[in-house]
Amino acid sequence: MSDYQRPLRLAMVGGGKDAFIGAVHRHAAALDGRYELVAGALSSTPERSKASAAALGLPPERSYSTWEELLAGEKGREDGAEVISIVTPNHMHFPVALAAVQAGFHVICDKPLVHTLAQAQELQAAAEQAQSVFAVTYNYSGYPLVRQAREMVRGGQLGEIRKVIAEYHQGWLAAGSEGKQADWRTDPARSGPAGALGDIGTHAEQLISFVTGLEMEAVAADLTHFVAGRALDDDANMLLRFEGGAKGMLSVSQIEIGRENDLRLSVFGTKGSLSWRQEDPNVLIYDQLDAPRQLLTRGGPGLGAAATAATRLPAGHPEAFIEAFANIYSDVADDIWARQRGENIETLYPTLQDGVQGVAFVEKVLESAGMDGRWAKF
Amino acid sequence: MSDYQRPLRLAMVGGGKDAFIGAVHRHAAALDGRYELVAGALSSTPERSKASAAALGLPPERSYSTWEELLAGEKGREDGAEVISIVTPNHMHFPVALAAVQAGFHVICDKPLVHTLAQAQELQAAAEQAQSVFAVTYNYSGYPLVRQAREMVRGGQLGEIRKVIAEYHQGWLAAGSEGKQADWRTDPARSGPAGALGDIGTHAEQLISFVTGLEMEAVAADLTHFVAGRALDDDANMLLRFEGGAKGMLSVSQIEIGRENDLRLSVFGTKGSLSWRQEDPNVLIYDQLDAPRQLLTRGGPGLGAAATAATRLPAGHPEAFIEAFANIYSDVADDIWARQRGENIETLYPTLQDGVQGVAFVEKVLESAGMDGRWAKF
């Protein structure tokens, strides 16, 4: 319980009724009391935007019909929003985010960032110029034990990294008739050039990068759309090569029946290894050469500073998806507050740089797929 | 996303700096946006109360030195608190809760409710007279799959219940030098007549009751304090008999090194069984006679109305302790709002009746222990 800070004023673009991820962002913003939702342009039509805003108790004058109105309206208020959360389908990320940073807002944007690397770089330039705080919600990097893994790997506890296995298994798009959440994700116009690869593959890519700091050197990919009539990949299998000689595998699917949200990461070095699963997020498996396996638990003995800072509850009182997501929001607030005080602090939340890297990754994977799986070099 | 309701105004007694459970209550109240924390008497000394209130951003005029001042001050305001959360050490539950209901507040009180059955019954009478909503935070009954278990058991899916095994394993009091959280829990003046039994045994007892609806008929208990100099039990093992012939075991400990917060419940009937573990709360194991084991997952296929209503995220996106705790807070808000509309709704949150039953349970266990483990009849 540090010193009190006034909660940041948050406006949301997208995330209206029935949008799962909008509710997640609101829970994440609410959990630690660092944000106050003050405005929204919550849906793609004015009527639905208004209805969603009313259901959330937003005052009518701050319930906007379009995101353009929202940015203009909030910019014009003394008590206007300071942070814009963008939780629309992917194709809207670029115009909204660009306009938001150009208007001087801080931004929290869902992933994948944008459709093309050119857009990503334009956005990055604009954000730098505006000195906006810009987070991309690669939320899995908010899990305390993911941060513990990062601290251990980067601190050399595993020795030199040899191999990384990242997996993201889902099955909810196996049948081809999954409703609204599925619709836009399988539509190239709204989802971008990648399906499962963009939607969840980028999470896995960011997780590798966040934990290991390894730079990808090349990727060899095999992309498939198993469901008839689907325009985008629903399954993507990749071999990875990293600078320095480490190797990797990355398996992504949304047609694996029975898999819920099974994101996994294993990192193997010359001295030890770590394994983590999102569906059992309070345990980090730690193996050392010729020693019994250790289970590091969130809140338990043996954890470092990063995990401890990201932890709310004692060991055995599980924290999960929303808490990890809230860690991103809390980190962003810390950063904004620090800047308001004229300070620079170290932060762990995923930034525009992660977002740019994710877009570049998707492009390279598609390039490899376009060459029938030959190595595409970064 | 139902119709908007103004958040309820919440005041908190206890739960200041370093009080783990106070922060949990605040997270739980914040998560769904149904409460606004407006006032507090957060610690046992005025100085620490003020400091904690400032850190939470409470306005000075609503940062009270004592709970008596808080009740008086909030009662006197037009915009005064509507709900009082009591998160003090156990011995303060009774006076604060009694005064709060007598003053017309709704109450959310931590468990175990009070020290004696006489107090419990006095409190119950007062709350009934005041028509206060009164919840006791047996928070584990907020887990979606615990509610699923209840629905299945009470709907007859297991047949007639034969056996119940409840376990609550912790190890954090094994060494005898655990600091502030441990201090009051091992002090009879503040904790009441029971140690581990009251602190966590009552959770297990309520879980049995919540899920099965079985009435305890008798208990045979063996209580121990293993750590030298400890005045209260840190380990309690019990045999149970229920009305109608079901049998049970209840094992409670805070000296089992390596156990974090390992609450478990298994219920066995003539047609099937269910098992649930708090540390893996998104899975409910379901066995039927002569059929393969099924794993029911939160958000997954095969769940009933109660679990679905208590769920925020899709399957595979784990929910955990805070979300379950927040379900209690949300249920209480629903009930208060319904009463404000003059309606009666069915609710699942633990009530004063659960609290009374927990106190009665502790008394019976102590009675059995005092008879060297003979059956104490309810």
Place this chain on the structure above:
Amino acid sequence: MSDYQRPLRLAMVGGGKDAFIGAVHRHAAALDGRYELVAGALSSTPERSKASAAALGLPPERSYSTWEELLAGEKGREDGAEVISIVTPNHMHFPVALAAVQAGFHVICDKPLVHTLAQAQELQAAAEQAQSVFAVTYNYSGYPLVRQAREMVRGGQLGEIRKVIAEYHQGWLAAGSEGKQADWRTDPARSGPAGALGDIGTHAEQLISFVTGLEMEAVAADLTHFVAGRALDDDANMLLRFEGGAKGMLSVSQIEIGRENDLRLSVFGTKGSLSWRQEDPNVLIYDQLDAPRQLLTRGGPGLGAAATAATRLPAGHPEAFIEAFANIYSDVADDIWARQRGENIETLYPTLQDGVQGVAFVEKVLESAGMDGRWAKF
């Protein structure tokens, strides 16, 4: 691979067609090549004995109609059996074992040993006089990691033992119509005075004793037969007190639907704890005060001499029930060979003393149950 020893000549009483446990004994005897099955009186009728013997390839002259003939016949041969395995229903253990030791055979007898303590003691006296090797197949003590647990507990790695939790959960007798294997187990004339308690409770009791060396001081028991018309307990719940102040719980059931053969042991001391599950036998969970959990694996790093000696395969190549059972048979062979060489070796196989203790345990549990659960003192 030590020096070659001629395999011991083994005769079997009971264990004919359809007798699950007879086949287990034969697999266990065969696995390490230390026994040669030479004779049998395999069933309760001459016809079925002959048929079973033929199916096993026993020569007609060593396929006996009754156990009496078998003992007489084998005793009279130059190349007669040296070891008698008794794998009959419980009520036959006493007469066969007594006659066998009196005739100078070594004996491997199934558990529970006999029906009464008086029988057990008579048998013990006879075996001592005959200097027979006498093993009782408490086979779970043959698991390498159970022996590892024993070595750690007895070596003081857990400090002073405070609490023991033993559980043996089965569900196969839940419905009351389970066929031949169930028939004799629920018939007092053949099974003895206890049902689940004798059949599997004694395994749990022996496991506690084997691992911890603790002496039971008293037991408080609640026994139930849930299935209508059943004469013996199918569920037994017990509180335990040990010499020196340790406490325990022991839960035994054969009506827990969904439980297969779920024997578990947890031992908690002042410095650490251990947990083991028969259905996942290649892992031993080891917790130390304020240190991350360790998973000790069979064949893996950190194991002591006892586990290593009982291990055939490298880590990750699981060993299981038959291998553990075979460890008992191999230990017995080692002991017999040592005696043949005039040597005394340390052994870990369960002996007549374990068998006697199991019978005493059953009697005490029944005594407590007869006093409505009051403590029965050993």
Place this chain on the structure above:
Amino acid sequence: MSDYQRPLRLAMVGGGKDAFIGAVHRHAAALDGRYELVAGALSSTPERSKASAAALGLPPERSYSTWEELLAGEKGREDGAEVISIVTPNHMHFPVALAAVQAGFHVICDKPLVHTLAQAQELQAAAEQAQSVFAVTYNYSGYPLVRQAREMVRGGQLGEIRKVIAEYHQGWLAAGSEGKQADWRTDPARSGPAGALGDIGTHAEQLISFVTGLEMEAVAADLTHFVAGRALDDDANMLLRFEGGAKGMLSVSQIEIGRENDLRLSVFGTKGSLSWRQEDPNVLIYDQLDAPRQLLTRGGPGLGAAATAATRLPAGHPEAFIEAFANIYSDVADDIWARQRGENIETLYPTLQDGVQGVAFVEKVLESAGMDGRWAKF
């Protein structure tokens, strides 16, 4: 318990002292009593062969110095061996197996079969001409639940197969100083052209084929030797394409610290999926579209004929590596006995055809690796 058959006379080439896999073969042969070990040429030098044979109790006249002497000696005896087990380092498989089938013996040979496809085909032709039974000990296909998976997949329970993920994770070669077992496996002259790929990758490949019946169409591979100075791959990552459009991933490593013998297979179809892990072999995870996960257990409800036939013990009494290995040996005996009776029976043991396919697989993987990972077509 079917009709008695005289045990087959077995001779062993290789598998002397300290050879882990030789002991495994002997346990597997002994477990069900279908073989009698009668002769051996157990090591690469006469002295060590003799010593090993003596330790096993083989008569001196059947303890051969070389495999050539063994084949000649046993062929010349009335009571000579009928089956030759070849458990040497890989490079000896071809000459011994070829000579054995040409001499009219049945053969059980370790994997990978031989070094080149040409050898494999020559061997296959010879075995066909000799009408020898020839098994290759892809032992993991002996696990009951692997056979259950095969039966379900081939019976259409998963619908059309879309994706297969096979993994074989080991860590024992991570450090580069592992002793004799490692020595020959990392020596191209004795191990053949592949390291981890040949040693364990072929197991994974056979498991895919055994369960799914899918034909590989192409493989894209990235092979690495991480340990300095190692001549063969110790890590191999592959993308797979199957006839008909299914995709796959295959990850093989012996440098993943902490992984013991972690072979896994997941198969995803249009109607459901199955997952199995060798280290937890008594459970098969079965998911169906929109239904709760089921856990099929060996010996439990819901299993088909193949699993039941391969099962010795009731559910909850785990079977493991040796039992699965013994299933291969037992199947081979059944086949030999059937042929002796002039019958043809259906069998599941891996044959020379599996061995040939494994060699072809290794060659294709090496071909792809030689093309920097381009797809090598079968």
